[in-house]
């Protein structure tokens with residue numbers, strides 16, 4: 001603006017009628033005052049409330065003001081703890097965003113070399129958008145600067161931990177241009193999570209199975225899943241993990257369980273009252289074959305008839321119905337039935353048949369609502385044929401001793417991953433590495449349900465048990481029938497088979 005223009009503006013303003021000038025000045029002052037009050041809104045509101053209480057009720061008003069909020073908060077917490085915790089956490093998170101982290105954010109970013117200098121000696125820092133509270137510690141939600149990537153933060157994780165004064169900072173990508181920093185105060189995976197009861201699973205698309213490093217439950221979607229493979233050294237927590245999952249699932253009337261325990265012990269005996277079929281045979285492979293055949297028969301029956309009788313070829317497009325239950329087939333220590341080393345010829349033939357049936361179940365079971373779950377101490381190709389393993393879309397690796405074993409369960413992704421089941425300490429039984437929905441590997445802890453609790457749940461829900469024959473499978477006795485059809489009930493009993 002030139003000097004002449006400026007003079008013209010001053011003259012115009014001076015020439016304006018006095019009333020208009022006063023009006024404009026009042027408006028500006030009013031606007032400024034509103035902004036000031038807005039800035040100090042908490043102080044202003046608190047002062048007004050105190051003045052109002054004092055002017056209406058005198059000293060009693062002030063006493064009420066001091067006593068009522070804590071009493072109301074306490075009552076709220078008793079009546080509805082969830083909403084109370086949510087509200088308090090929100091207040092805390094906002095406070096920490098502004099005062100704990102916000103006030104130091106720029107300095108920490110510069111100290112950890114996560115800023116970007118701009119010409120003129122100034123710099124830009126990533127934006128701290130939000131703070132949330134997780135059981136494991138505070139989570140800082142950060143918007144990255146152009147050109148930054150989550151890996152830049154991951155590289156500086158140690159520096160960030162020192163700067164924020166916490167033992168560990170975990171960095172996770174939260175979408176394009178965003179990163180989450182978990183300031184870990186507590187290693188939630190270090191301590192067992194012991195459940196004295198397990199809530200029923202009502203939705204098979206959101207089944208809680210373990211707790212993640214952020215202290216939050218992880219869920220799995222079992223719809224459209226054909227198979228799951230889990231491996232780990234003896235005592236790493238495979239059976240216990242599977243048990244805690246089963247305890248929730250068996251409470252759903254639209255779920256039936258079939259268990260073949262290759263250990264031949266009592267690990268799964270708790271489920272007998274609720275299992276559609278239970279077989280704890282480790283030597284009589286005929287008995288095991290009969291159980292697997294029965295599930296296989298049900299699968300074939302469903303695949304052939306489902307469209308005509310229920311209107312859909314895919315089980316998971318239909319509502320879950322106790323008359324058409326999802327069937328979970330658990331084969332623990334599957335290598336007992338699949339690893340033919342040291343078997344005589346007849347047993348080998350049976351093992352081949354079991355492996356073939358399992359292989360078909362893993363490939364085709366999905367649209368028949370049959371989920372095959374295989375657990376093994378030995379996740380190598382001779383124990384778990386690749387034809388089976390490669391079709392299992394869900395994989396869990398408890399502690400293993402070698403990278404090869406880790407890769408055998410989780411696939412090649414484990415080679416580049418930051419977490420590995422080889423690093424799980426022996427004492428951390430029940431901790432495993434699983435793939436997230438996004439395909440990233442993470443460590444989780446399975447909850448622990450002792451077998452007496454599991455037995456109580458199975459007995460409580462025993463009336464939900466149905467024979468698979470009720471849904472179209474042939475009877476167990478028919479499965480292993482000799483050519484002359486002589487397989488008898490007593491043979492089934494002797495084989496430790498219950499259906």
Ligand SMILES: Nc1ncnc2c1ncn2[C@@H]1O[C@H](COP(=O)(O)OP(=O)(O)OP(=O)(O)O)[C@@H](O)[C@H]1O
Pocket residue numbers: 192193232233234235236237238239240241263377398429430431445446447448
């Ligand atoms: N999630 C867990 N939390 C706490 N302790 C656990 C957990 N899982 C397992 N354990 C402990 O480890 C022991 C062995 O677990 P489990 O029987 O599940 O091992 P496994 O991997 O099935 O072993 P094996 O291959 O010999 O059958 C359990 O008896 C229990 O004491």
Ligand SMILES: [Mg+2]
Pocket residue numbers: 238239240263267332
């Ligand atoms: Mg076991």
